[in-house]
Amino acid sequence: MDLVLSSLASIGRGTLNVFEEVGKLTLFVISTLGLFFRKPFYFREFARSVMSIGFFSLPVIGLTALFTGGALALQIYSGGSRFNSESAVPAIVSIGMVRELGPVLCGLMIAGRVGSAIAAEIGTMKVTDQLDALVTLSTNPKQYLVIPRVAAATLVLPFLTGVGDILGILGGYLVGTLKLNFSSQTYLSQAVQFLETADVVSGLVKGAVFGFIVAIIGCYCGFKSGMGARGVGKATTQSVALSSILIIASNFVLTEMFF
């Protein structure tokens, strides 16, 4: 009986914790959105964030997309050859990259590279009293740290997604022409022929949403970081795990919307 009760109690505690966390995150998002329309806007911080989130993520995004595009071409060719549909490789690679893999991979890579860095930076600032210092210097820490990062990530991710899409298609093209015996012209014309504007737009919108998620979760985890190195480490891990889950979940919702 005791075992049953203690199991129920721990399930109850877990459920309450989840609801508490969701509530706190919602309040954090609402309070942040409210600050978007308030002065001042810290352009220097914004520019710094654009560089670190956008420019310095290009190699990671580029390589990931390139190899994924290549692997995707091989897999589709392998599967397609079972029912004589090898010719669909260019179209499926381009649609698959643009609608799905481009934005999702981009979001996940940014969650790992940028979300963790944001959580660690803000967490360390909290541990070393820098957040309190901002308040005493008449500066709202959310306005100074969160708004520029969230704005930068939301604006930059669609561009990174676009770059990822192009390099993913290039990866498929290289594999298609060098290994699968497609002619260059056939591959390119087929890759573009079946691609619609809505495919590209839906992918870029997903990119923007994932950028918002990564930055806001990174900031949230940083702000609620526990004290000491362990607290910062935990905040960093949480930011990657939470934003990855939210990216995958919101990807489903967005795909359903654009379906």
Added chain:
Amino acid sequence: MTTPLIQLQDITKSFNQTLVLDKINMVVNEGESLAIIGGSGAGKSVALKIVLGLLKADSGKVLINGKISKPPFDKFLSEIGMLFQGGALFDSLPVWKNVAFKLLRDKKKYSMEEAKHIAVEKLARVGLNNRVAELYPAELSGGMQKRVGLARAIAANPAILFFDEPTTGLDPIRAANISSLIRELVEETSATAITVSHDMTCVKQIADKVNFLNKCKIAWSGTVEDFESVSDGVIYHFVNGLPSVIKGGLDI
């Protein structure tokens, strides 16, 4: 009778059911230099954070210029300067931008050049040269970081200065230098000062008045001279750095 500049009335604060401050009362008059002292974990920094609105009290009132204030104390914060225990300098900014941070926010009042000029001036005032202005906080020693923190605190010529453990982590010579520098700056600017410390040597140099926190309450309040002359009990042990042997003594 003049209205106190800062007043805490029956402030209570606890963390996870651990009581830290129990209905404490505190008065700071304009131009005064008050030290809040007590053992480690006595709640000194918590009291300071409540005054600044960085923490919310569970109950009680904070009055600024006689008016009840609720965090965030935006107007009040625009008139203060604060030195944090570890400096709390922003790693991503060079030293001069750390010092000029508040000035750079007010672009209508100060151009970038003017703000930098003031920052370099304030750095010189705390004994740091031009070369330091261009360095980043990670390139400085602990003592230098404290000085930069001090320069940042006085950069906008605030009317009220807060010092959180200004000498902690410094060797005795650097600690004495920082203490005398603080005393000079407070006198120069005629600012009201509130210092949190457990370093009696520093308190003697900086403060006129002492509030001694023990067991979540203000156990003693008065002048520094009177505090030093207490000849028994927990205060005597604290002032003379003796182990607490009395039952129910210092809560450390």
